[in-house]
Amino acid sequence: MLSIKSKISITLGILISLLLLQSYLFDKSQHDLRALLALQYHALAQSEVATSLENNVISLQGQVVDYVGKESRPIALDNFKRFFLAANADLVSFTHNANKTPHQYDDLLLRLNEHLNNYRHTFEQVIDNKKHRQKLVEEKFKPAIASLQTSLNALKDKASNEHKYRYFEVLRSVTSIEHATLTYLNDTQYDSSQKAQLSIQTLQQQLNHIEQDGLLNNALPNVDFKTQLLNIRRAYNQLTLLTRGYTYSINVVLTGIANELLYLTEQINNSEKSTFIKSQETLNLHLADSAKESQFLSLAMFILSIIVSVFIVVAIILPMNKIIVLLNNLNNGTQNKELAEPNKKNELSSVITAANSLYRKNNETVNLLHETQTLNTQMQSINAALSLAKDQAEQANRAKSYFVANISHELRTPMNAILGMQQLLLESPLTDQQKSNVNKTLSSASKLLKILNDLLDFAKLDTNRLKLESSQFILHDIIKNIEKRFSINAKQKGLNLILTNHLKKDAMLIGDPVRLEQVLGALVDNAIKFTKQGEVIVLIEVCSQQQQLITLRFTVQDTGAGIKPDEIKQIFSSFAQGNNCASRVHGGTGLGLTISQKLVKLLGGEIQADSQLDEGTKFSFNLSFTLVDPEGATMQNLEQPQLLDLPTALENLDFNDRLLTDLYRRFKNDYNDYNIQIKELYAKQHILELRRSLHTFIGLTGTLGLEQLRATALKVKEEIKQQQLINLTVFEQQLTMACCAIDQYILTNQLKATKEITLFSDDKKLYLNEIKVLAQEARPITANLNQQLNEHLVASGNDPQLLQLKEAIDQFNYQTVIGTINNYLNPPKN
Numbered sequence: 001m002l003s004i005k006s007k008i009s010i011t012l013g014i015l016i017s018l019l020l021l022q023s024y025l026f027d028k029s030q031h032d033l034r035a036l037l038a039l040q041y042h043a044l045a046q047s048e049v050a051t052s053l054e055n056n057v058i059s060l061q062g063q064v065v066d067y068v069g070k071e072s073r074p075i076a077l078d079n080f081k082r083f084f085l086a087a088n089a090d091l092v093s094f095t096h097n098a099n100k101t102p103h104q105y106d107d108l109l110l111r112l113n114e115h116l117n118n119y120r121h122t123f124e125q126v127i128d129n130k131k132h133r134q135k136l137v138e139e140k141f142k143p144a145i146a147s148l149q150t151s152l153n154a155l156k157d158k159a160s161n162e163h164k165y166r167y168f169e170v171l172r173s174v175t176s177i178e179h180a181t182l183t184y185l186n187d188t189q190y191d192s193s194q195k196a197q198l199s200i201q202t203l204q205q206q207l208n209h210i211e212q213d214g215l216l217n218n219a220l221p222n223v224d225f226k227t228q229l230l231n232i233r234r235a236y237n238q239l240t241l242l243t244r245g246y247t248y249s250i251n252v253v254l255t256g257i258a259n260e261l262l263y264l265t266e267q268i269n270n271s272e273k274s275t276f277i278k279s280q281e282t283l284n285l286h287l288a289d290s291a292k293e294s295q296f297l298s299l300a301m302f303i304l305s306i307i308v309s310v311f312i313v314v315a316i317i318l319p320m321n322k323i324i325v326l327l328n329n330l331n332n333g334t335q336n337k338e339l340a341e342p343n344k345k346n347e348l349s350s351v352i353t354a355a356n357s358l359y360r361k362n363n364e365t366v367n368l369l370h371e372t373q374t375l376n377t378q379m380q381s382i383n384a385a386l387s388l389a390k391d392q393a394e395q396a397n398r399a400k401s402y403f404v405a406n407i408s409h410e411l412r413t414p415m416n417a418i419l420g421m422q423q424l425l426l427e428s429p430l431t432d433q434q435k436s437n438v439n440k441t442l443s444s445a446s447k448l449l450k451i452l453n454d455l456l457d458f459a460k461l462d463t464n465r466l467k468l469e470s471s472q473f474i475l476h477d478i479i480k481n482i483e484k485r486f487s488i489n490a491k492q493k494g495l496n497l498i499l500t501n502h503l504k505k506d507a508m509l510i511g512d513p514v515r516l517e518q519v520l521g522a523l524v525d526n527a528i529k530f531t532k533q534g535e536v537i538v539l540i541e542v543c544s545q546q547q548q549l550i551t552l553r554f555t556v557q558d559t560g561a562g563i564k565p566d567e568i569k570q571i572f573s574s575f576a577q578g579n580n581c582a583s584r585v586h587g588g589t590g591l592g593l594t595i596s597q598k599l600v601k602l603l604g605g606e607i608q609a610d611s612q613l614d615e616g617t618k619f620s621f622n623l624s625f626t627l628v629d630p631e632g633a634t635m636q637n638l639e640q641p642q643l644l645d646l647p648t649a650l651e652n653l654d655f656n657d658r659l660l661t662d663l664y665r666r667f668k669n670d671y672n673d674y675n676i677q678i679k680e681l682y683a684k685q686h687i688l689e690l691r692r693s694l695h696t697f698i699g700l701t702g703t704l705g706l707e708q709l710r711a712t713a714l715k716v717k718e719e720i721k722q723q724q725l726i727n728l729t730v731f732e733q734q735l736t737m738a739c740c741a742i743d744q745y746i747l748t749n750q751l752k753a754t755k756e757i758t759l760f761s762d763d764k765k766l767y768l769n770e771i772k773v774l775a776q777e778a779r780p781i782t783a784n785l786n787q788q789l790n791e792h793l794v795a796s797g798n799d800p801q802l803l804q805l806k807e808a809i810d811q812f813n814y815q816t817v818i819g820t821i822n823n824y825l826n827p828p829k830n
Contacts, residue, residue, distance in 0.1 A: 050269035056087035141235040173203040244699035473513035476505040496535035508628035527558035534559030557618040563611040649705030744780040775814040
């Protein structure tokens with residue numbers, strides 16, 4: 001192994017070699033300068049092309065503004081084509097120049113090309129939309145207005161002087177509708193749309209008054225104002241839908257694409273300018289410093305080598321010999337005392353100080369080791385004592401639980417005898433006072449027996465001696481038992497006891513019915529006990545079903561006093577109640593919820609509590625059971641609503657499937673996270689912007705046939721208008737379901753375009769069960785399953801039941817899907 005002296009000598013040789021290496025690096029630096037200059041010229045050329053592309057994009061945006069403005073100059077179309085070709089040429093030039101050298105703009109260039117083509121495509125759609133609107137105005141709206149005006153003028157001419165003013169008011173309303181509608185087509189403002197709708201409502205009221213007064217039958221009995229007004233309303237609604245799409249394309253799509261184009265070109269331009277500036281600065285620095293570096297670097301390196309060599313010899317090599325001797329003494333253990341520190345402060349004195357510190361630390365470590373060994377011995381004795389105390393405490397706790405269980409069991413036998421004798425005593429001839437005394441005794445004994453049963457169950461649960469049953473039972477029987485047990489108590493307190501079961505009455509389950517009824521009875525008893533007025537609701541819902549395994553959700557809700565937030569976590573503790581005075585007011589041991597929670601956990605669930613003070617409490621838990629007959633236990637009265645109104649959507653878009661699919665894709669991309677945008681606007685209290693955004697969203701969902709989502713958005717908008725606290729949970733669910741339905745529609749259309757069809761065989765009917773499982777979970781049907789269904793249709797010669805199943809899948813009516821599959825796979829016997 002090399003010594004320290006040898007290593008230092010090698011280091012000196014390396015320093016001298018660096019001096020020779022510097023000349024080579026200088027030549028390489030000159031080569032880099034030339035490459036930097038070429039990069040500078042390339043960046044300047046690219047920056048000019050990017051600036052030209054940015055100007056052409058701005059010109060394109062200006063032509064769009066000229067075309068959609070009030071004057072709508074036709075020359076804007078020619079200018080748009082000219083600037084588009086120029087922008088495309090700049091993009092081609094930029095791409096060609098960027099391919100000459102490695103560049104980071106490949107992704108930006110692809111996005112620029114895609115956005116530029118999308119901008120042209122969207123502008124063409126705007127042109128078609130505008131022509132369609134103008135055609136609709138000329139062919140439907142204005143003729144409907146003129147027809148109504150003609151009828152009104154004819155009635156006005158025949159009316160008496162005292163009634164003519166009413167026809168003038170109606171004609172003024174018709175003119176207001178026409179003016180507001182044409183104004184809305186030009187400026188697409190929300191206020192103009194509202195004014196037109198109000199005018200239509202006013203016109204309808206005025207026409208109704210004319211018909212009610214009998215003025216129409218006396219003058220022109222053949223005039224049908226309802227039909228004429230309906231024609232105006234239909235034309236106006238179609239214009240509104242087209243205008244909303246027109247506004248969305250201009251204000252959202254075109255503006256967004258233009259901003260993205262400008263942003264991308266600005267990014268490229270700024271980057272090229274930054275590259276140019278940096279290369280210019282680097283070039284200037286290199287030119288200024290390279291001459292000085294070439295003159296002084298060699299001399300500086302030589303002087304540095306001499307200085308380093310002298311310093312190593314004087315400051316390291318000579319003191320190192322003394323340090324080696326000292327360290328060897330410490331290593332051999334021959335150093336029995338601290339070293340004498342020299343007065344001169346240098347590296348050697350620092351090493352001696354460190355050695356003395358190491359000597360002291362070593363002595364402290366030895367002493368600490370002895371103390372640690374002593375403490376370990378003491379800790380072992382303490383741990384043994386603690387372990388013994390723990391075992392004794394656990395044994396005492398088990399003995400207590402066994403004692404409580406045994407004494408409760410022993411007390412139940414005489415209590416049952418007392419109850420029996422009291423009931424026999426009631427059946428014998430007694431006076432009214434005696435009957436009253438016996439009833440009081442019987443009531444007290446029943447309460448005492450209930451307490452004993454609670455203590456017995458609590459003790460069994462505490463000692464893990466409670467065993468569950470597994471038998472067949474009908475859930476509806478348990479519901480009837482609960483109703484019989486508590487309906488009288490509820491009526492006595494003036495409460496409504498409502499029990500709802502979403503499972504069929506004859507559905508047979510496998511589980512522990514006794515413990516389930518015990519839990520439900522305890523929760524209902526608690527709810528009635530702590531509720532002074534209102535109602536107690538017991539709701540049983542089906543959460544999911546997988547073959548024979550079904551999961552049910554049990555909910556017991558009341559309108560009682562509620563529980564404080566800081567006490568909600570303590571109600572499941574032993575001998576605890578919702579408030580400190582509950583035991584004195586309502587009685588009880590405080591074990592009911594504790595026993596119920598432990599029983600539910602044994603059954604495989606957990607009780608969740610949700611309460612608001614002075615509003616009521618809700619207890620809920622989920623349990624899984626085995627179905628004896630899975631096909632006969634389907635949920636009742638839970639139909640799946642249609643998510644897409646496809647006929648309306650196609651009618652709004654002139655039955656253009658391709659356009660509808662394209663709009664669905666854009667809607668999903670633009671509004672997939674729309675609920676987050678609403679939350680941000682609502683949190684910032686940008687109410688006006690939020691209402692405008694919802695107005696556009698509602699119009700678009702109406703056009704696309706997303707009726708449920710549109711209704712939910714209208715409800716949110718009304719809550720904002722009424723300054724109410726909004727809840728976006730339902731809106732988020734509807735938005736998610738709408739996006740899933742859109743995905744299903746797109747997959748269905750893709751499947752229709754597939755020409756490959758294979759023959760179907762009977763052993764492939766298993767795919768129907770997969771469709772049924774997806775429908776029960778309200779999930780989209782996959783493209784593979786749709787493909788198999790189409791193959792089955794072809795092979796069966798368009799079987800009516802399969803056609804009905806296909807139509808139900810296309811309309812997302814999952815309840816019909818489930819029923820059709822059941823009838824097909826299990827046809828009724830004649």
